[in-house]
Amino acid sequence: MMPDYEIVVVGASAGGMHALKEILSNLDRDFAFPVVVVQHLAPDSENYLVQYLDEYSSLSVKEASEKQRILPYHVYLAPPNYHLLIEEDKTFSLTVSEKVNFSRPSIDVLFETAVLAYQNRIIGLLLTGASQDGAKGMQMLHATKGLTIVQDPDNAFVPVMPKAAIELVPVDYKLTLEEIAPFLNTLSRARTRRKKQKR
Amino acid sequence: MINYQNVRNENINIEIKLLLEAIYLKYGHDFRNYSPAHLKRRILHRLMLSDIKSISEMQYKVLHDPEFMREILTDFSINVTEMFRDPLFYKTMRREVLPVLKTYPYIKIWHAGCSTGEEVYSMAILLEEEGLLDKSLIYATDYNETVLKVAKKAEYTNENLKAYQKNYEKSGGRRKLADYYTEKNAMIKFDPRFRKRIVFSEHNLVTDKAFAEVHMIICRNVLIYFNRELQNRVIKLFHDSLMKGGVLGVGSKESVDFSRYGKAFEYINKNQKIYIKKYSHDE
């Protein structure tokens, strides 16, 4: 049986801005899961990406802030130069600890703490990038039976990152950019239906 | 790799609680109100790197082996820092804050959670460039003696110099960072005139008392590791240590707005998270 997913975690690097725009602008207005994103950025970049994505998405796109409660209908982006962690009480923490995979924020750190907080009730999505970041995170997600999705390397702007994950784990889905949002919407609608039935 | 199936086990959280309690009872280091995700990640990584089999075993080892405790302390405390981190913070200091401090006959500054000191020497350079170093005294504190040792030496590897020079320029620096240090064997050492204006000492924000009245407190990227209760405590500590009209600078993702003492402060610069303690306020 499909677990009751509760959250979508996303990792993106080079080429991510376009990929994220494509996905976020096509998610349902009532998309049932919170979406938490690590996009690799220059450490001193103003978080212009938040505004940009917010304009294209019908969900509310915000920079994640410490102690903030994680809510559906929201997209949270890690601030530049901080790792983003998820607490077991479903709030965010930030740290400035060492870079992981040459990155801060690191996708692995987000995914690892997401697994500790949500166990198997996670949908993990790894997009285009020239980094190895996120592969270990996908491995953990897979080990705890979360759902693992990568952007099809043949379809990615830079294939290195999704490829690294595929080499490490048998991911559940390889999707083209155009297929991702519709697929996530299906999962979201399934959840909404199940919730209604329970009531 | 950590077996994350086991990590789901509720026992892990109980074991972590007990470990933190043991550390507190034995050494007085109080991590019980730190953000759990960070601690858990660190503990699991330490477990993975060592031949220790469980967190309970770790607890035994911590109690009986002070050297191991030092390692744990290093794991828990994140000491990553840099010179002129967030250059705009320093630019704002230059433009909006130091001109105010200039009016005092002498200036006392407290850097809390100063780590290895890069931030403190950055401030000292700023003070010198604004002509304030000679009448300033900086108290720089951290609860980790290991990082304080580094800070006291004023010596750093030269590997990050390029980034530091860039930060310095962005902060409004008009000279070269190289004017302030000597370089030898891939190490740089800051001029002793800075060190003379700085007093480094151990101070734990969780368990130690307020400081004497200071004109400015800088505490950046420390509050993010604390839960709300502890943040409140520490902000009260800052409130009690600052003179009226004194300045508080926190990290770019931190704030005191949520706190019970938030009303006692107002922004000098909201983007850079620089506050002033109000002259009067209703409790």
Ligand SMILES: C[S@@+](CC[C@H](N)C(=O)[O-])C[C@H]1O[C@@H](n2cnc3c(N)ncnc32)[C@H](O)[C@@H]1O
């Ligand atoms: C990430 S560093 C920040 C360094 C510097 N302020 C900066 O922003 O670049 C955090 C520092 O806080 C110190 N720290 C953590 N808990 C503390 C406590 N309870 N009392 C004093 N210092 C503490 C750590 O030892 C570490 O050096």
